[in-house]
Amino acid sequence: MMKAHCLLCGEELHEITLEKRVRQACPHCGWVYYPQLKVSAGVLLEENGTLLLVQRGIEPWKGCWYLPAGYLEVDEDPTLGAMRETFEETGLEVKITGLRTVSMYQDDPRGNGILIVYNAVRAGGKLRGSDESMSVGFYSKEQIDKLPLAGSSHTRAIQDWIKEKENK
Template identity: 50%
Template sequence: MAHYCLICGSQLQTKWIENREREFCSVCGWINYEQLKVSAGCRIELEGKLLLVQRKNPPFKETWHFPSGYVEVDEYPPHAAERETLEECGLVVSANYLAGAYFYDDDPRGSGVVLMYSATINGGELSLSDETLAVKFFMPDELPALPLAGMSALASIQDWLAEKKNG
C-alpha cells in the first residue's frame, strides 16, 4: 500500500536512514520515524485486592487488564492514567508514582509502552463504560486463572504479585 507525506502529500519512498529502512519524502525531505505508542494506566489496590477491568471489544475481547489507554499528544501521562480510569470504571483516582513501564508487541493496533502508576481512590463509583464488560477487585490467588489482555497486562500483574509476596 502506498503511503503519502504528511507534510506535502507526495508519495513516500523507502531508503536506508539511520540504521534501518524508513519511508521518506523525496520532495520535501520529511522522514517517517515510526515510534511506539504510549499508554498510561492505574494500579489500584484496596484491602489487598487489585482492580481490573474486562475489555468489551477486540482486540483482546473479554480479557482483563488494568484501567489504561493511549496518552494524548499534549497530555501529562499521570493525568492520562487518571482520565482513563475514570472513563473505564467510574473511579476518581490520584496517580501517585510510576510502578513500572511495560513494552508490548502483541497488539494488532501497534506496539507500545504502558506507563503503570500506583493510584489511590478519591471518589466516584465503580461503573461500566461502553468499552468495559466488567470491573472487579481480585484477590492475588484469583489472578493466575484470568485471561489477560496481552503481554503488558501479564507483566504488570506479575510485578504486583511479586511485590505482594516480598511484602
C-alpha cells in the same frame, strides 16, 4: 504493504536507508516518516488485598483483563491521563501516589508502545463499567490466576503484583 503518501506534499513514499534503518521517505520534498512508540498510562489500585481490573469489551484482547489504562493525548500529562482513563473505564476517581513501572510492548496489533503504570488510591467516584468494557471490579490473586490477561505489559505488571502478594 499499504501505499503511504507524504503528509506534506502527497507524493507516494519510497523506502530509503537512513542511518542504517529503512525509512519511508518522500522522493519529491524529502520528508521522512519516523514511526514512534505509542504511550499509554494507567494505574495499579489495590484495596484490601485485591486489584482493580477491567475486562475488555473490544478488540484487541476482547474478554481479557487489564489494568485501567489508555493512550495519552498529545498534550496530556501522563498522571492526568492515567486518572482520566481510570475514571472513564471504572467510574473511580483516583489519586496518584507514585510511579510503579514503565515497560515496552511489541504484541499489540495497533502498534508498539510504552505503558506507564502509577500506584494509585481511591479518591471518590463509584465503581461502574463503560461502553468499552465487559466488566470491572476488584480481584484477589487467586481469582486473577484464572483470568486471561491482555497484552504483555499489562500481564507483566499484574503478575508482578501477584508475586509481591505471594512474597508477603
